[in-house]
Amino acid sequence: MLFYVLVVSFISRITIATIHPNGKTKFLGYFSNPQEAAKAYDKAAALYFGEFARLNFDNLKSNEKEE
Secondary structure, three states, X not given: OOOOOOEEEOOOOOEEEEEXXXXXXXXXXXXXXXXXXXXXXXXXXXXXXXXXXXXXXXXXXXXXXXX
């Protein structure tokens, strides 16, 4: 089983993603699977933390450099 940063799955099979910029919790949404929640977290982490973001998927960081 894979675990992603700041992604929580419940028995109801709903996955929630959150991020904590500046010590405050930001709700990113409900997702049908952990991978989609992790992608949402990665986008928010890149926005809030830039080059210091801890991403779940490294390819998001390399895609942003190309743009």
